[in-house]
Amino acid sequence: MSWKTIFIKTDSASAELLGDALLEQGALSVDIHDAAADTDQEQPIYGEPGLPADEVWQKAEVSGMFDPDTDINAVMQSITKALALPDLPAFRIEAIEAQDWVRLTQSQFSPICISSRLWIVPTWHQPPDPSAINLILDPGLAFGTGSHPTTQLCLAWLDQNLKQGETLLDYGCGSGVLAIAALKLGAGRVIGIDIDPHAVKASHANALLNACEPTDCTFATQYPVENAETCKAGQVDVVVANILSNPLIVLAPILARATRPGGRIVLSGVLEPQAMGAMSAYSQWFEMQINAAQEDWVLLTGVKNSDQ
Structure with missing residues (x-):
């Protein structure tokens, strides 16, 4: 048929x-x-x-x-x-x-090894390494299966650089993969923001799948989140945004305000030729650099100036 x-x-x-x-x-x-x-x-x-x-x-x-x-x-x-x-x-x-679209979609996503201790595991698979940190994920209608280079760049940075107890904002959270991974890697509290209500719903569901405490994670469609306890002045230690270059440039003032002085920002969804433009948009608040690259995508990171 x-x-x-x-x-x-x-x-x-x-x-x-x-x-x-x-x-x-x-x-x-x-x-x-x-x-x-x-x-x-x-x-x-x-x-x-x-x-x-x-x-x-x-x-x-x-x-x-x-x-x-x-x-x-x-x-x-x-x-x-x-x-x-x-x-x-x-x-x-x-x-x-x-076609059996469910089976076809599921066949395209297998467990992904981010590092020796971190795996992304779709709900329809068993964890290859039960002793590792396994992020169980059902993307639903939201972006973020862990398979795209931009997501993997962010996950690898979190695995290597996130400090215990830090607060984190995942702006454009999609399926919630980065926010939830941060919690499982030791973040004290995370907030996920996405303009798509379906993404917020998917993030909530994935947080439950991963036994995240409701008091440790908040997902919403706008930031700051009303009645959500963050750190001082509504700012967080780490802001991560895996979107695209154009919206990242537009969002620079918002993401800068959300980052505490001395805090760090992690930007993905940027192609190599777009890197200088994106870094320039953030340079008045952050010391920016190209941190890593995968295929044609780069990961931009920065530390916020202490006087900002």
Whole structure:
């Protein structure tokens, strides 16, 4: 059995309308993405900090998945009429074969050895080394399986540098992998922040999977967190952010304020050619350096000036 998926290229002004129209015509799912993805014309990801909330890519592509017996031409005629479009939009159709998506997804993620003492273990696997620190992880709808180089760079830094009892802020926590790993490595208290409520929910669930004490970890959609006990003035010893270069630059003042004087910052999601720009954005508060690299990604770290 295969599903019919329709792809329509459009602009930012029409993308949401087309997506809604596809759903009204019975689409099982709808996706809006950059029509120039994976090219040198690719634009920043929708919803990055600093961009208008309703902004999508200038050249967008909308896709909708339908039952195999759906008359796609009739669907497109109805959408053209409903949106009062002057012409039938150009579109293409692809057949998507039915698969066991759960098994397929799980097969792509195996236990990951970060160091001799730290492993990331998906919930559907047994820990290869029961004596190690095993972070049991179910990413759910959130980013962060431990497989991406940017996540592994952060985890390796935490494993080598985190001090016992330190407080930590994981900004853009996704699945909670970095915050929870910090707790298991000896952090005294962690806070995870993500603008996506699904990520906050996934982080809570993963904290429970790893027997984290609720009093030691807080996950929320904004920082500072109301009624959350951090250290003095709402600042923490370590701030880690595994996002992307553009939002990291926009977030520099926020992350700087969250770091105590003399505290440390750890930034990932930065490609090597972007490193100097990202470090420059933080240089008024931190002594920055390139700490490590993996594939094309670099890890930036810094110590906050004592007079800031």
